[in-house]
Every structure is written in C-alpha cells, then in structure tokens.
Amino acid sequence: MPVIILVTLFSLMPLLRGIWLxxxxxxxxxxxxxxxxxNYIQLFQDDFFWNSFRIxxxxxxxxxxxxxxxxxxxxxxxxxxxxxxxVYTVLILIPWATPPIIRGILWRQMYEPSSGAVNIVLSDLxxxxxxxxxxxxxxxxxxxxxxxxxxxxxxxxxxxxxAGLQTISNDLYEAARIDGAGLWSxxxxxxxxVLRPILASxxxxxxxxxxxxxxxxxxxxxxxxxxxxxxPMLAAYEEGFKYGYIGYAAAIGNVMVLILSLMLFFYIxxxxxxxxxx
Numbered sequence: 205m206p207v208i209i210l211v212t213l214f215s216l217m218p219l220l221r222g223i224w225l226x227x228x229x230x231x232x233x234x235x236x237x238x239x240x241x242x243n244y245i246q247l248f249q250d251d252f253f254w255n256s257f258r259i260x261x262x263x264x265x266x267x268x269x270x271x272x273x274x275x276x277x278x279x280x281x282x283x284x285x286x287x288x289x290x291v292y293t294v295l296i297l298i299p300w301a302t303p304p305i306i307r308g309i310l311w312r313q314m315y316e317p318s319s320g321a322v323n324i325v326l327s328d329l330x331x332x333x334x335x336x337x338x339x340x341x342x343x344x345x346x347x348x349x350x351x352x353x354x355x356x357x358x359x360x361x362x363x364x365x366x367a368g369l370q371t372i373s374n375d376l377y378e379a380a381r382i383d384g385a386g387l388w389s390x391x392x393x394x395x396x397x398v399l400r401p402i403l404a405s406x407x408x409x410x411x412x413x414x415x416x417x418x419x420x421x422x423x424x425x426x427x428x429x430x431x432x433x434x435x436p437m438l439a440a441y442e443e444g445f446k447y448g449y450i451g452y453a454a455a456i457g458n459v460m461v462l463i464l465s466l467m468l469f470f471y472i473x474x475x476x477x478x479x480x481x482x
Contacts, residue, residue, distance in 0.1 A: 219461075225454035232448040243455035253456065255431065256439040263350070263435060264414040270354045271414075272407055275361025280395075282362070283369040293366070296359040304356065308423025311352040315339050315424075340429050349424055349433050356420065357413075361406050368402040369395070401475075408471035412464055436460055 229239040247253055278296060282289050299307065314321045315338040326332045338348040372394065380390045396403075418437040421427070427434035427442065434442075436456065444453030 222454045222457050222461075225451050226458040228451040228454075230451040230454075232450060236451075239451070243452050244459075246452065247455055247459065252431070252434075253436070253439055256434045256436050259432070259434060260415060260436045263353070263417070263433075264411055266350055267353045267357075267414045267417075268407065268411045270350070271357045271410055272361050272403070274354065275358050275406075276365050276399075276403075278358065278362035279365035279369055282366050293363070296362055298359075299356045300359040300363075302356065304417075304419030305423055307352065307356045308420040311348075311355075311420075312339065312424055315348055339425050342429055342432060345425060345429060345432055349421055352420060352424060353414070353417065357410065361410065364402055364406055365399060368399050372398050404474045405471070408467065408474060412467045412471070415467070416460070416464065 225236075226243055227238060227240060228236050229242070230236040282292060286292070302310075315323075317323060317335045317337045320338075322338065323332065323335045327335070336344055338344050376394050377390055380394060385393070416437060417435055418441065421433055421435055422438060422441070425433045427438045437460065440453045440456040440460065443449045443456060
C-alpha cells in the first residue's frame with residue numbers, strides 16, 4: 205500500500221494531469237480553460253516541433269548505435285580475461301553512475317574554448333591550430349554533444365553485454381577453434397546468436413532513453429546554437445517554462461508519451477518473441 209500511494213502521488217497523478225492540461229489553453233498566471241484538440245492541431249502544423257523531432261531522431265539513432273557498438277567492444281575486451289578486470293569494470297561504471305546534469309557540467313568545462321581540456325589536448329597533438337568553440341559552432345556542436353551523450357551511457361551497454369558474454373561456455377569456442385574457425389567466425393556464429401536477446405533489449409531501452417534525453421543537452425547548449433540541438437524534450441520545456449504555454453507544452457509531452465509507449469510496445473513484442481524462440 206505505501207508503494208501504491210507513492211506511485212499514485214508522484215507518477216500517475218502528474219501523468220493524468222499532464223494529459224488533461226494537453227487539452228487546455230493554460231498559460232502561466234491565467235485560468236485554465238478546455239480547448240479540445242486545438243493544441244494538437246497546432247502541434248502537427250508546428251515546424252519548430254517537427255524540426256526538434258527530426259533532430260531528436262537523428263540524435264537517438266546515432267547515440268544509440270555508438271553506445272551499443274562501443275559497449276559491445278568494451279564487453280568483449282573485458283571478457284578476454286585481461287588483468288584487473290574488476291577494476292576496469294568499476295571505472296567504466298563511473299560515467300553511468302554520474303547524474304546527467306553533472307556530466308553536462310563536466311563536458312561544458314572540457315569544451316571551454318580557452319582553457320578546456322579538449323582544445324588543450326588537440327592543440328598539443330597538433331590536430332588544431334586555434335581553439336574551437338565547440339558548443340557555439342554550427343559545425344561542431346552536434347558531434348560535441350553526441351560525444352558527451354555517448355560517453356555517459358557506454359558502460360550501461362557494456363555491463364549488460366559482459367554479463368551475457370560470461371554465460372557462454374568456453375567449450376563452444378574451443379570446439380570452434382578445433383574446427384578451424386577464426387575470431388570473426390566465432391563471433392558471428394557463437395557470440396552474436398547468444399547475445400541477440402540481450403542486444404534486442406539494450407537497443408530498445410537505450411533508444412527510448414536517448415529519445416527522452418533532456419538534462420545533459422540542456423546543460424551543454426540549451427538547444428542552441430540556432431536550435432541545432434533542440435531535442436523534443438527541450439522543445440516542451442521551452443514552450444512551458446520559457447514562453448509560459450503550459451497547455452501546449454503538455455500536448456508535446458503527451459505526444460512524446462505516445463511515441464515512447466509505441467516503442468515500449470515493440471520492445472515487449474521483441475521480448476515475447478525471444479522468449480518463445482528460447
């Protein structure tokens with residue numbers, strides 16, 4: 205009962221209130237009045253929202269692919285039996301354990317044009333001849349934000365995949381080597397089939413989490429420059445708390461909930477299919 209009460213107060217009631225506000229023209233300081241689906245009609249005609257949605261999808265696909273791919277590489281490396289595996293595992297967990305806001309502050313300091321570590325290292329290596337303003341440059345801001353986003357979540361994928369790798373019997377690899385299978389053949393015919401259910405789960409969940417990103421991008425760029433990093437959750441935040449259109453911001457949030465619910469539906473379908481095949 206205590207858990208049910210807490211979930212109702214802090215999750216269910218805000219969700220239901222958000223759904224209701226999405227059908228109102230509520231602005232900060234004004235009375236609430238019902239306006240039907242006007243917010244949604246405006247939303248589907250709003251180029252700014254659809255631009256943020258496009259940016260969000262690009263961000264989500266790229267960051268998810270890099271997080272899972274690099275996480276798989278780390279997991280394979282840690283699974284080779286290298287010395288101090290436990291120490292390395294703890295070290296790669298640190299970014300994941302760090303709150304997104306703190307990660308954003310850390311990377312903002314590192315990207316600082318005059319004294320940031322990124323420019324200093326690249327200058328010392330001779331890669332750049334002049335400091336780059338990473339977070340204000342139309343050319344470099346998206347790669348800079350992607351690097352920060354990927355860094356914070358690689359370890360999540362790596363740990364889950366490492367757990368999956370450790371369930372594979374060494375006898376399978378020994379038999380494959382005796383049959384003359386190389387490393388690539390072992391990976392393709394043994395490792396990937398065993399990891400497929402875990403990969404499906406990680407890709408689905410990581411995709412949903414990345415699509416819902418807010419904290420680190422807000423700290424780094426606040427959606428700039430020129431809206432290049434204005435992800436959907438940043439768009440909703442700006443509409444509600446910068447411009448005061450709470451009802452319209454709630455409508456954006458409701459559309460996001462619907463999109464994430466569809467993703468969750470496909471994730472559950474994948475899980476059920478994998479269980480049946482197992």
